[in-house]
Amino acid sequence: xxxxRFQSFALYAVLAVVCGILLFPIYWLFVTALSTLAEIRxxxxxxxxxxPQWSTFTKVAFERxxxxxxxxxxxxxxxxxxxxxxxxxxxxxxLSRFSLRGxxxxxxxxxTAKMLPATLLVIPLFGIFRSIGLIGSxxxxxxxxxxxxxxxxxxxxxxxxxxxxxxLEQAAMVDGCSPLGAMFRVVxxxxxxxxxxxxxxxxxxxxxxxAYARTFxxxxxGSWTANLGITTMKGEYVTDWNEISAAAVFIALPILLIYLxxxxxxxxxxxxxxxx
Amino acid sequence: MSLRFLDxxxxxxxxxxxxxxxxxxxxxxxxxxxxxxxxxxxxxxxxIGMATLNAPRxxxxxxxxxxxxxxxxxxxxCWVTIKLVVVVSAACFVVGLGTALLVNNRFKGRxxxxxxxxxxxxxxxxxxxxxxxxxxxxxxxxxxxxxxKLGVTSQMINWFSEPTAAFWVVAITMIWKGYPFxxxxxxxxxxxxxxxxxxxxxxxxxxxxxxxxxxxxxVLMPVLGVTLVLVILWVFRDFSIIKVLxxxxxxxxxxxxxxxxxxxxxxFFNMGYASAIGIVTLILCVVASLLMLGRKSQAMx
Numbered sequence: 234x235x236x237x238r239f240q241s242f243a244l245y246a247v248l249a250v251v252c253g254i255l256l257f258p259i260y261w262l263f264v265t266a267l268s269t270l271a272e273i274r275x276x277x278x279x280x281x282x283x284x285p286q287w288s289t290f291t292k293v294a295f296e297r298x299x300x301x302x303x304x305x306x307x308x309x310x311x312x313x314x315x316x317x318x319x320x321x322x323x324x325x326x327x328l329s330r331f332s333l334r335g336x337x338x339x340x341x342x343x344x345t346a347k348m349l350p351a352t353l354l355v356i357p358l359f360g361i362f363r364s365i366g367l368i369g370s371x372x373x374x375x376x377x378x379x380x381x382x383x384x385x386x387x388x389x390x391x392x393x394x395x396x397x398x399x400x401l402e403q404a405a406m407v408d409g410c411s412p413l414g415a416m417f418r419v420v421x422x423x424x425x426x427x428x429x430x431x432x433x434x435x436x437x438x439x440x441x442x443x444a445y446a447r448t449f450x451x452x453x454x455g456s457w458t459a460n461l462g463i464t465t466m467k468g469e470y471v472t473d474w475n476e477i478s479a480a481a482v483f484i485a486l487p488i489l490l491i492y493l494x495x496x497x498x499x500x501x502x503x504x505x506x507x508x509x
Numbered sequence: 510m511s512l513r514f515l516d517x518x519x520x521x522x523x524x525x526x527x528x529x530x531x532x533x534x535x536x537x538x539x540x541x542x543x544x545x546x547x548x549x550x551x552x553x554x555x556x557i558g559m560a561t562l563n564a565p566r567x568x569x570x571x572x573x574x575x576x577x578x579x580x581x582x583x584x585x586x587c588w589v590t591i592k593l594v595v596v597v598s599a600a601c602f603v604v605g606l607g608t609a610l611l612v613n614n615r616f617k618g619r620x621x622x623x624x625x626x627x628x629x630x631x632x633x634x635x636x637x638x639x640x641x642x643x644x645x646x647x648x649x650x651x652x653x654x655x656x657x658k659l660g661v662t663s664q665m666i667n668w669f670s671e672p673t674a675a676f677w678v679v680a681i682t683m684i685w686k687g688y689p690f691x692x693x694x695x696x697x698x699x700x701x702x703x704x705x706x707x708x709x710x711x712x713x714x715x716x717x718x719x720x721x722x723x724x725x726x727x728v729l730m731p732v733l734g735v736t737l738v739l740v741i742l743w744v745f746r747d748f749s750i751i752k753v754l755x756x757x758x759x760x761x762x763x764x765x766x767x768x769x770x771x772x773x774x775x776x777f778f779n780m781g782y783a784s785a786i787g788i789v790t791l792i793l794c795v796v797a798s799l800l801m802l803g804r805k806s807q808a809m810x
Binding site: 241245251256258261262273276277319321324327330333334336339343348351353356358359360363377437440441444447463478485488493 | 794
């Protein structure tokens with residue numbers, strides 16, 4: 234379909250305006266982080282800092298516990314992603330390869346977890362974790378985030394395994410591989426990109442959590458995650474928006490970068506998980 | 510017992526392996542999702558302040574539910590939730606569909622444009638709150654400056670102490686965070702439409718509008734149905750954005766069922782009562798999604 238020059242121009246103009254409005258909040262976050270306090274408190278606001286204050290980042294990193302919080306977020310994410318990936322690789326493989334009686338129901342049973350309000354689930358989990366002494370420990374998040382992650386990863390991986398031909402492991406089994414051996418030595422290596430994409434998606438889910446961290450970790454400052462920590466900055470240093478923004482950049486940046494470089498895979502996962 | 514029993518390679522035993530592989534996930538889901546769900550249900554029928562597992566069970570009572578349905582706070586929360594669901598889902602759909610159709614055109618830099626329109630998806634909810642809390646800041650926020658500049662208002666609006674204003678701040682933050690999902694899903698749907706459909710329609714003399722009406726919309730319908738359900742469920746259950754942005758205030762103007770559940774459980778330590786609110790929320794979620802999925806499957810045939 235050929236467009237006239239005017240139509241092309243109009244398309245780009247609309248696109249620029251739309252992207253400009255929609256992405257402005259992200260731009261504003263970076264600008265605020267780079268502005269001086271004086272620039273933040275002036276009207277009309279300055280849309281580009283006269284001298285970008287990169288030192289705000291180092292200041293926030295070293296004078297606030299932001300690095301510790303990021304470390305805690307990473308630990309919780311690694312733990313919950315690890316746990317979820319192990320169980321959902323097996324489950325996804327099983328759902329993809331075996332037509333089990335009741336298998337589909339069991340798969341849907343795993344999926345139903347997506348429907349539950351976190352604010353409902355958090356009450357009994359709090360009671361359970363309190364009874365077994367996990368409150369204040371990152372282990373509580375590893376388990377709680379698994380509730381968020383497993384329904385997604387199981388179905389994402391099932392979809393991914395479905396795209397790998399069965400002949401692959403059948404050939405391996407003819408050559409004397411056991412079924413599990415065929416899965417580990419033949420299917421999983423082939424599925425590496427899918428596994429990586431799923432793990433990244435799981436990481437995003439864990440990284441973004443606030444509800445569970447707020448409930449299970451509030452009493453133990455040393456174990457706060459980044460999302461929990463930054464909300465306390467908002468209350469405490471209400472006027473220092475440049476510092477809060479710099480901290481927010483630290484928290485948002487890993488996910489933004491993952492998204493920019495791996496958008497195709499993440500989007501694939503998002504749409505695959507939702508089709509079910 | 511001979512070891513042959515464990516030889517899962519034998520065709521007659523293969524399904525055993527299938528169940529075995531499924532077992533850890535099912536067990537984990539049962540343990541950390543389904544069992545807690547039943548604990549909640551049980552708690553909702555007890556007058557209980559603090560949930561512990563080892564305490565003796567309190568007597569069965571319907572008090573929590575009775576208190577709930579006679580509480581004006583509960584009906585207010587229902588109303589706020591419904592308003593938010595309608596406003597946010599509708600706007601997410603308009604923006605999401607619009608951006609998807611826009612970047613589905615063929616032009617140079619399309620890949621980059623696709624990357625950009627869905628970028629807010631990658632911003633964690635709490636960070637989105639930080640950004641919008643600053644934009645709507647009552648002293649130096651950009652929005653106040655813009656409103657005065659445009660002549661909408663002559664004085665600074667205190668966005669977070671004015672009920673209607675606070676509701677809109679919450680809604681705008683949620684729309685910004687939620688529309689990329691619609692955009693991504695719609696785009697995936699659009700790309701599954703074969704080019705041939707459009708070419709054939711053009712040969713038959715269908716106008717652009719007709720092609721949109723008779724090809725694009727019907728093919729997208731199932732995707733849009735599922736997406737709508739997921740967006741509605743998300744707004745229904747969301748906690749982080751409202752909790753951090755307004756904490757349900759001012760004057761409960763942004764107190765949804767989720768926020769009310771949480772505050773009753775961890776603000777006032779009425780975990781039995783909170784569980785009852787949570788159970789009602791869950792039932793509403795299930796009913797809403799069944800109704801809509803039902804409609805969708807009807808539309809498909």
